[in-house]
Amino acid sequence: MTCRCKSRFNAVFMKNLEWYMKNVYGKHKIELFNRIGGKVLEIGAGTGINLDYYKKVKDLTVIEPSKEMLEYLKDKAVRSDIKLHIIEGVGEKLPFEDNSFDAVVSTLVLCSVKSQSKVLREIKRVLKPGGIFVFIEHVVAPEGSFTYSVQNILQPAWKWLFEGCDIKRDTASVIRRYFPDAYIKNVRFKSPFIPVNYHIVGYGIKKDHSA
Template sequence: MSKEFKNNTIRGPINAWVFRVLSGYMDRLFGKSKRKLFKNHPEMVVEIGPGAGANMRYLKVGTRLIAIEPNIHMHANLKKTAIKYGIHLEIKEIVGESIDLPDNSCDFVVSTLVLCTVDDPEACMHQIKRILKPSGVFVFIEHVKARENSMLAFIQNLIHKPWHWFFEGCHTNRNTRQLLESVGFSRLELETYNSYSPFIPIIPQVRGRAIK
């Protein structure tokens, strides 16, 4: 999440409530993809920007989750969700650009609809790659910049400012696909697709796995 929105006393609680309310709908929208990506995950998972904990439903009971979540207004919901799903939760109130985990220390890192919000996505991606062990896996679902001169691109550009203000600093038109391709993973399995919903600015999306 952008530092601009970290601990914001107005937008922080609003976003925490919105994320909790939308959890079920987002499961219907992205759940099938997430279950496939999270399958056979290890005992410890690092998640960048878990929000209210929507992804915990896809983790095995007893999983240790290290949650990189700078928005303190999300933490109460994170803890409640961890209890609900039997997850051993550790919250780190830091941003994705400055993860305080050792090099080559993690087997599995998750990011879903988060890279759009960080101030420096390139730095965040390099942090993810740094903490992954050799052959470690980064799984992702992210919305991306639409094709130039398309109607989707027009809508993304038109609504960017209010969307950015309301949704944790989200950039509707960030070229996250290009970013993922540029980081230098040994293998990148990436699919671009359209999951249509009322949230038109976050169409299209990419999903996949990156192997260090």
């Protein structure tokens, strides 16, 4: 039997950090989530922290690989009035038809996926033409900055403890490959979590039928 200790730790950690995440990201989420409606997919939905922000969404599908995170999410879903479909799975292989969602959401997920390219290809594939991909992700700090040095030192341990979370990803470049006209804003949060202070917040629109 494999130990799920780290997954349990991460789920408990994220759950207990929800109040903090709401303080840090809340304002940005309200702005971003205002742009979405209709049929929505959230990848790596974790403990379900974003459920509170889907004010205009009536049909939501979430996909999440961690059983431990899903336990919290399911608990929250009971108290939500959104029509919710919960699926255990990964962003690299989305079990949905092409062109099937009006919006896809990713918050703090592209740091942890095995392949950002595969996930972004899948996001674009399942979005309808004109559909929107909204994201908030922590990213690598500017080279030479204090945070960059801290990221260099902590990267291996962080990745091990937080199940693959890579604090040194240049996620904006990968997003631009799939959403060339994406609006991407750099935001630096002043928080005690120095390795994850630098973020990108934004959205991209799928222009055509191309997968």
